[in-house]
Amino acid sequence: MSKRTTDYTIDEKLKAILSVLDEKKSVSAVSRDYQIGKTTFKDWIRKYQSDGIDGLKESKTWKAYSQELKQQAVDYYLAGQGSLSETCARFNISTSSVLRRWIKRYTSGKDLKSTSEGNKKMSTGRKTTLQERVEIVQYAIAHDLDYHGAAEKYQVSYQQVYGWVRKYQADGESALHDRRGKSLSSKQNLTEVEKLKLRIKELDHRNQYLETENGLLKKLKEIERRARMRD
Known part of the structure; x- marks a missing residue:
């Protein structure tokens, strides 16, 4: 089952979390039922245990x-x-x-x-094309909603990334069009080739993210193995 593409409400997050904390269901099972990435779900649980309901509100x-x-x-x-x-x-x-x-x-x-x-220069954001906005959103989503990382990588503001991701999750690519002028919006539709290239980049971002995660796990296991040998 693929991950859900729309945003989650506070009530939905809380219901999923309590399924684990109160009903003793497994993180894997609840993640699957709610179509949530396991890493993202674990972050929700941690934030809830630390800060209660306030911890579930997106900054x-x-x-x-x-x-x-x-x-x-x-x-x-x-x-x-x-x-x-x-x-x-x-x-x-x-x-x-x-x-x-x-x-x-x-x-x-x-x-x-x-x-x-080095982040002050990104506080006001910059102008972007539709294709850039789609790629930035895809990068953030592929990295489990890493708004900070996407802002750094593409030299845009955190607020821009946050807003684009929320719009994209709610209404898809059409929500990322620049509506400030008719002449602009008429030129913004992506071609099928551009969409395909963006899809390939999205998959590349996700693969790189998973490879990094696996690499870190291997490194940690090696550190633990060496520690046991010293003991």
């Missing part, structure tokens, strides 16, 4: 993290002291996809920087 603002917190979280995870979800809960990180991005950056030899550094 429309960019959350800043210090360089020190990022490094501590990455070190904590790579040392095998907690899973992705446990690490996010310990360091109050918005989603596991954010943590994955830090780990990928760190393990590829790049420095971790405070979130606020």
